[in-house]
Amino acid sequence: MRTQSFSLTTARTLLATASILTCIAAQAATITIQSRDPVGEGFNDPTPATPVGGNMGTTVGQQRYNVYRYVADIWERNLNSNVAITVSAGWEALTCTETSAVLGSAGAWNIWRDFPNSKPNRWYPAALANKLAGVNLTDGTPDDGSGFGNVDIKTQFNVNLGQPGCLSGRTFYLGLDGNAGGQVNFAATLLHELGHGLGFSVISVNTSNGYRINASGSAYVATGGVPSVWEDFMYDNTAQKSWLNMTSAERRVSAINNLGLAWTGPNSVAGASILRSTPILKATPPTGVLPVINYQASAFGPVLPAVSSLGALATLTTQAGETGPGCEPFNAANIAAVRGKVPIISRGTCGFAVKVKNAQNAGAVGVLLANNVDGDIAPGGADPTITIPSFGITQAAGDALKAAVAAAKPYGTRSQPGVVIASLSTDPTRKAGADSLGRPLLYTPTQLAGGSSVSHWDVTASPNLLMEPSINADLTLNVSPPYDLTLPLLKDIGW
Structure with missing residues (x-):
């Protein structure tokens, strides 16, 4: 099980009252990884490790970083942006028991609205906002004291996985070849979580009550609020309404409308032909x-x-x-x-x-x-x-x-x-994982799964998709058709 995190700490607004851009040719994305691990831990763990599955690192820390860089390179090849994407990465003690564990989480640490080239009155995740604006919107803004206040994506993974009391014996597999066996494939898990940070998330709606974030980015509010760019493409087949046109109460019900919430973005609908x-x-x-x-x-x-x-x-x-x-x-x-x-x-x-x-x-x-x-x-x-x-x-x-x-x-x-x-x-x-019109379905189990509901593809999809709420053993490290629908959705929201 994984959870997806989101912080209201730095939700920001840039009013597009004047054009500040010139035409800029698109280029492949660049992802910068900033470790926040202390000496001897996480990426700095000096424990000797034998090279595995194409990962030639000789310590646990080196192997963890090698997987991170390998996965970041996959996203770089699939995205275009003139602004570097900054990721704060850390290994921490996350919730776990002998039978279940939070593997990791990731999310956009900053969100923006009303900047050049955005849809008016929509919240965007920071990396996508920067791409569309053509500039780093956090430049010149002081850090909030956390040490990662100006990053685009914040990630954390469970440093205790596989230890006694935390899915004992089931560690992260740090190979790059997908041969995880009974272990947890860290490459696929990380690819999934970075997908959340890049924008595969409703970000601005509290799914437990349907409230949206207000215009100042300081709180969820029962009425009004600013929708995220995601809501343009969420259609409830039972209510026959887009989330854009729903009340908070209607969004709350839609978030638990099992097999009832479809994604209408044209790239994803076209890509859904891969579903069996x-x-x-x-x-x-x-x-x-x-x-x-x-x-x-x-x-x-x-x-x-x-x-x-x-x-x-x-x-x-x-x-x-x-x-x-x-x-x-x-x-x-x-x-x-x-x-x-x-x-x-x-x-x-x-x-x-x-x-x-x-x-x-x-x-x-x-x-x-x-x-x-x-x-x-x-x-x-x-x-x-x-x-x-x-x-x-x-x-x-x-x-x-x-x-x-x-x-x-x-x-x-x-x-x-x-x-x-x-x-x-x-x-x-x-089609498995699609509605009667062939539109892919979002994950909306009848009992709300905090951090998972709405911000994943439904578990009925076949073949299994990267952005389902569980990492399945048959996943490849591809994010686009004919293997997957992650990139089509990101393109729908502006990537």
Whole structure:
């Protein structure tokens, strides 16, 4: 899980009352990295390290910096700006537990409005504002005392990742080749977070209440306020309104309108042709018909063909002393129930990979992981020893399938209860991660995910996209079609 940060510390205005620019030819961007790590820590960590995956650094600190520079170079090649982009980078102790962790965060430290070449009355992230204005808008402004008050992007990553109590054993993979295995691919994570800092974020709206930042940049306000450039391209299919035309209350509702908020920017809509047909799960009971179900493949385990047989479904019974469904080794009754079948296991307490590994050890041939709240899930985690497929489904779908399994039992024989058979297929009439008009969807789960909701692509996208709320193992370090939609969105807002 990652969070995206934003500060109101330095929201600024430049009134474009006179032309201050001449015509300037566009050039490739330049990204300057400023470390704020103390001696012996972060980028300065002297711990010896063996070169890995094309990263030839010989200390942990050197390898961290090499990845940072490598990823910055990718963004430089994809963006045009005559003004250097300044990034403040640091390694810090971020929130984490044994089962979850904030990997890192990034955001535009300064935001600007009403500068030359901007849309009137719109907030912009600093790097994009500078690009459009053709000058560094913070030049001559004293630092705010933080030491990074005039940077364009501020980033921080979890220095404790992989240590006891912080996803023990799952460290950042510092290679440049994508072969992270069960580790966390730092290059992809950093590419994602810098995307936020460059502008892949709603920036000026508090999604918990829909409030916008006021014109002075000092506070969120219930009415009025200044929209961000993002709001020009956010359209709620249920309300049939753009965020530009919504009240704060309407924006709050839209931020949790699962699969209801589309991005209308022309570059992204054109690029959405890369999205595949929507994957669906079909379940066939002995009698009656069940509706098709959308699913998301887990980040771990094997990948099945889009059209595949899955097997007979099964359910678990509650085990004495269990901490959560599927979180402990299965008892004899559950082993008998799932052997050779596909159990439906509800989310909760332990990680998805733990549940699937316990099911695998019990003889299951696959697992359906049902959400425990409304909305879709894309099960994350890692365990290279998992050899069976697993898939995330909604809470409603899980409940319906569990009921169908129970209802099917009387339709069998004396020796073999009736079963529900599941298979995988696709719906060629729908694009995975897009609305009915082919416009890519933003992430709006029914329970607000602070820092994630609205400022990511939806988890239903296929192929997986860089700017989804989770880093998936199949990501490349490409930001444009035919691999990804990050650059098209950035172009929509002015890059």
